Amino acid sequence: MALNDAPLGKTSEYPDSYDPSLLFPVPRMENRRRLGLEDGRWPWFGEDLWQAWEISWLRPNGVPQVAWAKIVFPAASPSIIESKSLKLYLNSLNQAIYTSGEQVAEVITQDLSSACGGAVQVSLLSVDESGEAIGRPGGFELIDDELVSSVVYEYSPDVLTAGEEVVTEHLCSHLLKSNCPVTGQPDWATLLISYTGPKLDRAALLRYVVGFRQKQDFHEHCVETIFTDLMSRFVPDSLTVCARYTRRGGLDINPWRSTETGMDAGPRLIRQ
Numbered sequence: 001m002a003l004n005d006a007p008l009g010k011t012s013e014y015p016d017s018y019d020p021s022l023l024f025p026v027p028r029m030e031n032r033r034r035l036g037l038e039d040g041r042w043p044w045f046g047e048d049l050w051q052a053w054e055i056s057w058l059r060p061n062g063v064p065q066v067a068w069a070k071i072v073f074p075a076a077s078p079s080i081i082e083s084k085s086l087k088l089y090l091n092s093l094n095q096a097i098y099t100s101g102e103q104v105a106e107v108i109t110q111d112l113s114s115a116c117g118g119a120v121q122v123s124l125l126s127v128d129e130s131g132e133a134i135g136r137p138g139g140f141e142l143i144d145d146e147l148v149s150s151v152v153y154e155y156s157p158d159v160l161t162a163g164e165e166v167v168t169e170h171l172c173s174h175l176l177k178s179n180c181p182v183t184g185q186p187d188w189a190t191l192l193i194s195y196t197g198p199k200l201d202r203a204a205l206l207r208y209v210v211g212f213r214q215k216q217d218f219h220e221h222c223v224e225t226i227f228t229d230l231m232s233r234f235v236p237d238s239l240t241v242c243a244r245y246t247r248r249g250g251l252d253i254n255p256w257r258s259t260e261t262g263m264d265a266g267p268r269l270i271r272q
Contacts, residue, residue, distance in 0.1 A: 014088065014091050015088060015091060015092040016092075016094075016095055017092060017095060017096070018092050018093060018096040019089070019092045020089060020092075020111040020114075020115070022085055022088045022089040022092060023081055023085050023086065023089050023111060023112070023115040024081065024082040024085035024115075025078075025079035025080070025081060025082075025115050025116055025117070026079055026080050026081070026082050026218070027078060027079050028077070028078065028079060028080060028220070029078070031217070031218075031220075031221040031224065031225075032224065035224060035225065035228045036228075037228070042075065042076070043227075043228070043231055043259070044075065044224075044227055044257040044258055044259065045075070045257070045258050045259070045260065045261050045263065046074075046075035046223075046255065046256050046257035046258060046263075047072050047073060047074055047075055047255070047256060047264070047265070048072070048073040048075065048080065048219075048220055048253060048254070048255045049070065049071070049072050049253075049254040049255075049256070049264070049265040050069075050070075050071040050072075050073070050086070050251060050252070050253050050254070051068065051069070051070060051071075051247075051251070051252045051254070051268070051272065052068060052069040052071060052086075052090055052250065052251050053068045053247065053250045053251070053252075054068075054087075054090065054091070054250035055067045055068055055069050055090060055093070055104070055124065056093065056094050057093045057094065057096055057097070057098045057104050058094075058095060058096065058097045058098070059097070059098075059099075060097055060099060062097075064094075065101070066127055067101060067104075067124045067125060067126060067127065068124075068125055068127060069105075069108070069122055069123065069124050069125070070121075070122070070123045070125065071108070071112065071120060071121070071122050072120065072121040072122075073112070073116055073118065073120055074118045074119060074120075075220075075255070075257060076118060077116040077117050077118025077120075078116070078117040078118070079115070079116045079117055080116065080218065080220055081112065081115055081116055083248070083249065083251055083253065084249065086112075086251065087249045087250060087251060089111070090108075090250075093107075093108075101124045102124075104124060105122045105123065105124045108122045109121070109122040131267075131268065133267070133268045133269055133270045133272060134267055134268075134269060134270060135269065135270050136172045136174075136190065136192070136269065137170075137172075137192065137266050137267060139170050140170045140171065140172040140192060141169070141170065141171055141172065142172050142173070142174070143171050143172065143173050143202045143205060143206050143209075144173055144174055144175055144206065146202045146203040146205075146206045147203055148203050148206050148207045148210070150207075151207060151210055152207070152211060153210065153211065153213045153214050154211055154214055154215070155211050155212060155215045155225075156207075156208065156211045157208065157229040157233070159204050159207050159208050159211065160200070160201075160204055160205065160208050160229060160230070160233055160234075161200075161201040161204045162197070162198035162199055162200050162201060162233075162234050163198060163199045163201070164198060164199075165198070165199045166196070166197060166198060166199070166237075167196070167197075167198075167199045168195070168196040169193075169194070169195060169199070169200070170192070170193070170194045171192075171193045171194075171200070171202070171205065172190065172191065172192055172193075173190070173191045173205075173206060173209045174190045174191075174271075175191075175206070175209055175210060176188070176189040176190065176191040176209055176212060176222070176243055177189070177212060177213050178212050178213075178215050178216070178217055178219070178222050179214065179215065179216045179217075180216070180218075181216040181217055181218060184216070185248070187219060187245055187246075187248070188245065188246045188271070189219070189222075189243040189244060189245040189246065190243070190244045190269050190271065191209060191226070191241070191242075191243050192240075192241070192242040192243070192244070192266065193205075193226075193230070193239075193240070193241055193242075194238075194239070194240040195230070195236045195238060195239045195240070196236055196237045196238045197234050197235065197236025197237055197238070197239070198234045198236070200230075200234070208229075219243060219245050219253040219254075219255055220253070220255045222243060223241055223242070223243050223255040223256065223257055224255075224257055226241050226243075227239065227241040227257040231259075236259075238258075238259050238260055239258065239259050240256065240257070240258035240259070240260060240263055241256065241257050241258070242254065242255070242256035242257075242265055242266060243255060243256075244265065244266070244268075244269045244271075244272060245272075246271045246272060247272055252272050
């Protein structure tokens, strides 16, 4: 199926019965070919953490139950799931009867794993236990006030520069903005970069981040582009790139890619 067949950007009827066929997979490979990567040979470990805030179903006595979910897609899965199709699918659970949250999580896990071609992890959480959100993780330095000249609002990887000194840094920018490739709607994110390698010029990095402002691409593709640009230009000893995107349609998407195993997307941020 072509991307223009997806429900995104179209008027949709919201389902009143459970329907896993609503899920619309989008192959990752086309974007990775644009990055010069061969099928199955990715220079990263990674996941896409989705936080879904509109989960509901019916208990056997007919009383609704609500929850929120953490959904983790492996970056190695052949496909991502188009976001509106996931929203429609989750809403198809609203009038379905389940005996427990565990059963709901099992159903969602099976359906999403089948749709994306990878082993998806789903955790349902109580809305009373959402946890505290933070502005940015401890130890990350904000680059948004760096002095930048001749800002260009287009994707420009050639502006990236680094010195010879090898450092370990944790950098943050709240200014990442890209646009949905289907609807053109803005997607806002906080970008987190941790690395050990040649010291990045922070003003140049900020200019690069701002250059995504008119770029049309999915969240996952933006993170993989940033990771690939930094890795190919500066060959750091270690690199982790994460973007915590703001919520749209009851969902937020938080991809991370890293040279290291055991990483994750980190804590929920204040804009989520």
